[in-house]
Amino acid sequence: MILLVNGPNLNLLGEREPEIYGRTTLREIEDMVRQACAGWNVEVTAFQSNHEGQLIDFIQERRRSARGIIINPGALTHTSIALHDCIKGVSLPAIEVHLSNVHGREEFRKTSVVASACRGQIVGLGPRGYLLAAEWLCAETARPVALVKEPPQRARKRVARRVR
Numbered sequence: 001m002i003l004l005v006n007g008p009n010l011n012l013l014g015e016r017e018p019e020i021y022g023r024t025t026l027r028e029i030e031d032m033v034r035q036a037c038a039g040w041n042v043e044v045t046a047f048q049s050n051h052e053g054q055l056i057d058f059i060q061e062r063r064r065s066a067r068g069i070i071i072n073p074g075a076l077t078h079t080s081i082a083l084h085d086c087i088k089g090v091s092l093p094a095i096e097v098h099l100s101n102v103h104g105r106e107e108f109r110k111t112s113v114v115a116s117a118c119r120g121q122i123v124g125l126g127p128r129g130y131l132l133a134a135e136w137l138c139a140e141t142a143r144p145v146a147l148v149k150e151p152p153q154r155a156r157k158r159v160a161r162r163v164r
Contacts, residue, residue: 001042001043001044001045001062001065001066001067002033002037002042002043002044002045002066002067002068002069002070002134002137002138002141003044003045003046003047003058003059003062003066003068003069003070003071003092004030004033004044004045004046004047004070004130005046005047005048005055005058005059005069005070005071005072005073006026006046006047006048006049006071006072006074007048007049007050007052007055007071007072007073007074007075007076007077007083008049008050008051008074008075008076009050009074009075010026010048010072010074011026011048011050013025013026013029013099014026014028020099020100021099021100022099022126022127024126024127026048028127029127029130030044030046032127032130032131033046033070033130033131033134034046036131036134036135036138037134037138039138040138040139040142042067042138042141044134045062045066052076052080052082052083053082055073055076055083055086056082056083056086059086059087059090060086060089060090063090063091063092066090066092067092067093067137067141068092068093068094068095068137068140068141069087069090069092069093069094069095070094070095070097070130070133070134070137071087071094071095071096071097071114071118072096072097072098072099072130073096073114076114077096077098077102077109077112077113077114077115078108078109078111078112078113079113080113080114081113083113083114084113084114084116084117085117087114087117087118088117093119093137093140093141094117094118094119095118095119095120095121095122095133095136095137096112096114096115096118096120096121096122097121097122097123097129097130097133098121098122098123098124098129099124099125099126099127099129100123100124101123101124102123102124103123103124104124120133120136
């Protein structure tokens with residue numbers, strides 16, 4: 001399972017400042033991520049809250065069953081040492097995602113206190129950033145599948161037939 005965690009005001013996606021955040025709703029993003037992960041046979045559990053403590057509780061309560069975290073902390077990106085410590089403390093690979101290019105906006109948005117607890121950060125790619133984070137987490141945390149190997153002679157014969 002991958003946790004898809006969204007912070008303050010992201011429940012207003014699609015209507016809040018569409019010139020910056022686009023018209024895609026949070027529900028649509030959650031559905032896109034679920035579909036992307038379904039191809040890997042990975043479940044997604046999504047959660048959004050405007051309250052820092054609820055985000056922390058959600059992550060901590062699922063730390064043993066989750067493979068990783070996709071997180072858009074919203075404004076908490078720039079202020080929440082508690083969220084940083086939570087992500088670091090649960091020892092799950094996490095990708096920080098932002099719809100807009102936070103580095104090209106107001107000065108205060110250029111600093112993320114959460115980033116150093118994450119494996120990576122994807123900014124400015126709109127909803128596609130969530131999909132890229134999902135793809136990376138699914139691939140990075142894929143459960144090994146036992147490979148059935150052909151006997152070497154059969155494999156050689158098949159290659160020889162293709163060459164002729």
